[in-house]
Amino acid sequence: MIANEAELRALMTAGLNGDAAAHRALLDRLSRHLRAYYKNKLARIGRSADEAEDLVQDTLMAIHTRRQTYDPEELFTPWVHAIARYKLIDHLRHTKATMTDMPIEDAADFEAQDDHAGAESALDINRLLARLPEKMRRAIRHVKIDGLSVAETAARCGMTESAVKVSVHRGLKAMAAAIAQGRTT
Amino acid sequence: MKTDDLINLLSTNVEPVDRRQLRRSLGLAVALGAGGALITVLLALGVRTDLHEPGVLAFLGLKLAFATGVVLMASLLLTRLARPGGEHGTRPILVLLPFAAIALLAGLSLAHTPSTHWEAMIVGDMWLNCLVSIPTIAVVPFAVVVWAVRRFAAPTNLAWTGAFAGLAAGGVSAMGYALHCMDDSLPFIALWYGGTIILCTVAGALLGPRLLRW
Incomplete structure (x- = not known):
């Protein structure tokens, strides 16, 4: 190890x-x-x-x-x-x-530790996504879930490429914050 | 949610990461804070009007050197503490250097002065002004630094990180206040500048765990 x-x-x-x-x-x-x-x-x-x-x-x-x-x-x-x-x-x-x-x-x-059993949390990804603003939600759906390129997403959403990147980044951070909060409440 | 789905999500279309971002954004935050403190002093208090008198520039330089030393040390340690596990292998004792230097100078200056003058040297004319101004001016720089840490960093010791954010804020605030302050004596700087900066540090340490959680 x-x-x-x-x-x-x-x-x-x-x-x-x-x-x-x-x-x-x-x-x-x-x-x-x-x-x-x-x-x-x-x-x-x-x-x-x-x-x-x-x-x-x-x-x-x-x-x-x-x-x-x-x-x-x-x-x-x-x-x-x-x-x-x-x-x-x-x-x-x-x-x-x-x-x-x-x-x-x-x-x-x-x-020294390794475990791959029961790998599911009580969190629901759709519910996490639903809490995001529209722009971030679409950017994450296209880029991170459907696997479209940033350029394709930009064309589809009528945004610039850097705006797509920023939306993805901010969206993930917002999701991270929601996960951290949901865990402790 | 399955963890494998989350991993899929996170590892689809991965963007390269700018490794200098953390250091740059914290440096920028401290600089912005210093700008904020400067503007506050210029607008609310005004620069001292006796700059042409002999010896005044030397004391202004000394105050600025002390405050700048504090800011540099605080920024250095803050950048380390901003990384996970950064509290291991840091030497927080380093920040005491500027304080030790000014205390030493203050002691020497008192030793060379008859004790009848001590009270005037230590208390000065505007100690209350200093006591109120430095922590007040520090609020905006502290907010900016905390914002940058929350956004770009990942500290794992929140009290220490908050303390150094407070120290940096107190330092830039003292840099600004030095432009206004007319009390020119070493014991005054050591006690009232040093003391109020420490006050900001303690406040930062207390607020850190609440403000910096991620």
């Missing part, structure tokens, strides 16, 4: 350069690590494992929308681990659990 850092970092760097396949592979592998991590942590403090998948999705969303905060000069695993742990603590804090039960951990814990 030690090889993970180098592999994950290479995938992350490629993804930051716009390599969609690498980004997909990265998120797929991270989702398994995150699932195992959250199930493990929640079980250890006697919480239901059902919350794990919400946290996995919230964290994936955060990793994606805030990936510009990764400094390629630094190690990748501690970066992901910091996000995963932040989201867990935030979740526990806002669901009225005390932090006294959180065991001390290090980034190596995170790499």
Whole structure:
């Protein structure tokens, strides 16, 4: 599992350069690590494992929308681990659990775990999309779900290409915020 | 929603990411905050009218140097704290440098002055003005920096990040206030500039967890 850092970092760097396949592979592998991590942590403090998948999705969303905060000069695993742990603590804090039960951990814990079972959250993507303003919703539908290019989407929606990019970006951030909120209420 | 569907969504048409964006936007936010503080001082307080008198420019320069030192240190640490896990391996103690320098100068200046003058040097003429102005002027810069952190950064220690946002805001506010302030003594700068900037830092630390959540 030690090889993970180098592999994950290479995938992350490629993804930051716009390599969609690498980004997909990265998120797929991270989702398994995150699932195992959250199930493990929640079980250890006697919480239901059902919350794990919400946290996995919230964290994936955060990793994606805030990936510009990764400094390629630094190690990748501690970066992901910091996000995963932040989201867990935030979740526990806002669901009225005390932090006294959180065991001390290090980034190596995170790499050592892998899980790909029960990968569905209570969130509904259509409902998330429905909350977005029309422009963002259409941009995300075309570009991120139907897989149209930015240029095609721009032509269809009568927007400029940069406006489409901005709409997608803002829309994803709004969805990330909605997921983070829905998780804790 | 299936997690695989979310991954599909996120990895369809991935745009390249500008890696300098975080540093640039935080730097820009601090600069905008400084501009805001400057405009507030120019419009609401006005620049001191005795600039031509001897020694005045030296004190103005000293105040600006102290405040600029604070802003630079705060921005440096803020940029680190803005990244997940950035709180590990940072040395927050570095921000004490400008404060230590001004405290040392203040101490030396007191040591070379008869103690009958101390009260006038420490309290000055406009301590209340300073106490009120610096935190008030800092509100807009703080809001700008917080906005930039929320939008572009991902801090995982919100109290520390809030503290350094407050410190940067207090620093740019002091830079602006220095243009107005007519109290020229080192102990005054150390106590009232240093103290109000620390006040802004504490306020930032308290507000951070509430304002910076993501």
